[in-house]
Amino acid sequence: MSENSGLRKNVRVRYAPSPTGFLHIGNAQSALFNYLFARHYNGTMVLRIEDTDVKRNVPHGEDSQIENLHWLGIDWDEGPDKPNPKYAPYHQTERKDLYHRYIEQLLDQGLAYKDYATEEELTEMRDAQRAKGEAPHYDGRWYGKSEAEQQAAEAKGLKPSIRLHLPANHEYAWDDIIKGHVSFNSDNMGGDFIIEKSNGMPTYNFAVVIDDYLMDITDVLRGDDHIANTPKQIAVYEALGITPPNFGHITLIYNPKTRKKLSKRDKETLQFISQYKNQGYLSEAIFNFIAFLGWSPVGEKEIFSREELIKLYDPSRMSKSPAYFDQNKLDWTNAEYIKKLDLDDMTDRVLNLVDEGQTDIAKQVQGLQLPDLRGFTKQICKIYQTEVYQLSQIMEKIVWYSNILDEVIDYSQLNQFDRNETLAVLKSFRDHVQDLQEDAVVRDFNQIIKDVSVDSGVKGRNLYFPLNVSFTGSQSAPQINEILQLYSTSTIIALLNKAISAL
Structure with missing residues (x-):
C-alpha cells in the first residue's frame, strides 16, 4: 500500500496498552508507528487502556505508561485525559x-452460546487430544445444548463462559498493511473461542472489536505477535455484521545474538523506556532509533527530527522482516543527538537525571558537596560533549573529577616516557601553578603548558601524555586545559606531587 498523505481522510488509530507494568520498547514501537500514521495522515490518535486483566494490573502502571509516552514525544488526541464524549470512556473496565x-x-x-465445561473437563479434553497427536482445541461440546441442559448446569452452581461459534472450513482473510494477503481457516483456530469469561468480563479478542468499532478506528497497527488474534477478531466482526478496520502487523524486535524475539530474559539489553531515560539516552534519539525498527525511509540518511519522520512516514516501507536491536547503532544515534545539544540544555538534562536519582551514579552525584554543581557539570559537558553516548557518562566524570585526589591513578603508564623528561615537565608545571592564587578566576593553562615546554625542552606526545595521566588518570584526555579548570590550584599541586612521588 503506497499512500499519499492527501489520499486518506478521517484516519483514526489507537494505542491500547495494558497497565501491567512499565512501557516496554516493543510497546513503544507500536505506539510510535500509530503516532506516525496518525500524524502523517492528519488523523486522530486514541489512547485506550485495556485493563480487563485485573489480576495483572499494577499500581501506577497506567501513569507510568502515560509518563513515558510523553517523555518519548508521543501525544494523542483522545484518551482518559482527553475524553471525547462521543467515544468515552477509555478504560475497558468502564x-x-x-x-x-x-x-x-x-x-x-x-x-454464540453458553459453555458450562469446568476447567478440569477442558484440561482432560486437551490431554486426550494431545495423546491422539491432535492440536488442542475446543470440541464444541456445549454448542446446541438445550435450555434444560443449561438449567441443569446452572442448578449445579456452574457459571458459564460465552463462546463464539465458528463456521466449519471458513476462511478469515485480510490484506495486511504490512504483510500483504493473510488468511486463516476456521478449522485451524482452536475451535469456538471464549468471548466472555465466567466472571462476566469480556475477553481481549471480543472487547477490542467492540472498542475499535464504537471508536470508529480505521486502522489497527500492532505487533506481529497479535496476528493469530486477528482472524478471531474478524470472526467477531463477521458475526456482528460489521466491516473490520485495516490491519497492519508490525515486525517484532529481535535480539541479534540469539536471533529470537527480544525477551525480558535478555539481560544485556535494556527493556523499558524508563531505563533508557535514566541512563541518559535522549528522548529524540530513542524516537529516531525506534522509528527504524521495522521501517526505513528512502535514502541513506539516518538522523531525523520527529517532524521529518512524520512527513516521510510511508506504510508501504514497513518491513516484513524482523527488526534487530542494534545497541551500537542506538549508542551512535544518541551520541549524534548529544553533540547537537545546546550546552545549557545538556547541563539541564544531566542535572534533571541527578535530581530524579533513579540510578546509582545519580545518587553518587547527589551525595557530592560541590559548591557549584551546575558550573562543574557545565564544564564537564563542555569537555566531553563530543565524547559520550549517554548522559550517565557525564555523571561518572562528575564523580571522578570531584573525587580526583581519592581516585587510584595508574602511574606505571608514565614508565613508557623518559623519566628525567617527565620529571622536568611535572616540576616545571608545579613551579608555574604555585604562583596562581587558589581562587583565581582566570587561569591560562594553555600559556602555562607552552611555558613548561620551553622550560623543559619537551614537547608533543612526551609533554601532553604525562600531564594527561597526572590530571585524569588516562593517557588520552580531551582538552587538558579545560579539565584543569575543574580543579583548585591546591588540587593541581597535590596531583603533581603524587605523580612526582610515584616517579
Missing part, C-alpha cells in the same frame, strides 16, 4: 455494559 449488549445480541442470534 465499558462492561457496552460489551454485554453485543454478547446478548450474538446469543439471541445463535451465533
Whole structure:
C-alpha cells in the first residue's frame, strides 16, 4: 500500500496498552508507528487502556505508561485525559455494559452460546487430544445444548463462559498493511473461542472489536505477535455484521545474538523506556532509533527530527522482516543527538537525571558537596560533549573529577616516557601553578603548558601524555586545559606531587 498523505481522510488509530507494568520498547514501537500514521495522515490518535486483566494490573502502571509516552514525544488526541464524549470512556473496565449488549445480541442470534465445561473437563479434553497427536482445541461440546441442559448446569452452581461459534472450513482473510494477503481457516483456530469469561468480563479478542468499532478506528497497527488474534477478531466482526478496520502487523524486535524475539530474559539489553531515560539516552534519539525498527525511509540518511519522520512516514516501507536491536547503532544515534545539544540544555538534562536519582551514579552525584554543581557539570559537558553516548557518562566524570585526589591513578603508564623528561615537565608545571592564587578566576593553562615546554625542552606526545595521566588518570584526555579548570590550584599541586612521588 503506497499512500499519499492527501489520499486518506478521517484516519483514526489507537494505542491500547495494558497497565501491567512499565512501557516496554516493543510497546513503544507500536505506539510510535500509530503516532506516525496518525500524524502523517492528519488523523486522530486514541489512547485506550485495556485493563480487563485485573489480576495483572499494577499500581501506577497506567501513569507510568502515560509518563513515558510523553517523555518519548508521543501525544494523542483522545484518551482518559482527553475524553471525547462521543467515544468515552477509555478504560475497558468502564465499558462492561457496552460489551454485554453485543454478547446478548450474538446469543439471541445463535451465533454464540453458553459453555458450562469446568476447567478440569477442558484440561482432560486437551490431554486426550494431545495423546491422539491432535492440536488442542475446543470440541464444541456445549454448542446446541438445550435450555434444560443449561438449567441443569446452572442448578449445579456452574457459571458459564460465552463462546463464539465458528463456521466449519471458513476462511478469515485480510490484506495486511504490512504483510500483504493473510488468511486463516476456521478449522485451524482452536475451535469456538471464549468471548466472555465466567466472571462476566469480556475477553481481549471480543472487547477490542467492540472498542475499535464504537471508536470508529480505521486502522489497527500492532505487533506481529497479535496476528493469530486477528482472524478471531474478524470472526467477531463477521458475526456482528460489521466491516473490520485495516490491519497492519508490525515486525517484532529481535535480539541479534540469539536471533529470537527480544525477551525480558535478555539481560544485556535494556527493556523499558524508563531505563533508557535514566541512563541518559535522549528522548529524540530513542524516537529516531525506534522509528527504524521495522521501517526505513528512502535514502541513506539516518538522523531525523520527529517532524521529518512524520512527513516521510510511508506504510508501504514497513518491513516484513524482523527488526534487530542494534545497541551500537542506538549508542551512535544518541551520541549524534548529544553533540547537537545546546550546552545549557545538556547541563539541564544531566542535572534533571541527578535530581530524579533513579540510578546509582545519580545518587553518587547527589551525595557530592560541590559548591557549584551546575558550573562543574557545565564544564564537564563542555569537555566531553563530543565524547559520550549517554548522559550517565557525564555523571561518572562528575564523580571522578570531584573525587580526583581519592581516585587510584595508574602511574606505571608514565614508565613508557623518559623519566628525567617527565620529571622536568611535572616540576616545571608545579613551579608555574604555585604562583596562581587558589581562587583565581582566570587561569591560562594553555600559556602555562607552552611555558613548561620551553622550560623543559619537551614537547608533543612526551609533554601532553604525562600531564594527561597526572590530571585524569588516562593517557588520552580531551582538552587538558579545560579539565584543569575543574580543579583548585591546591588540587593541581597535590596531583603533581603524587605523580612526582610515584616517579
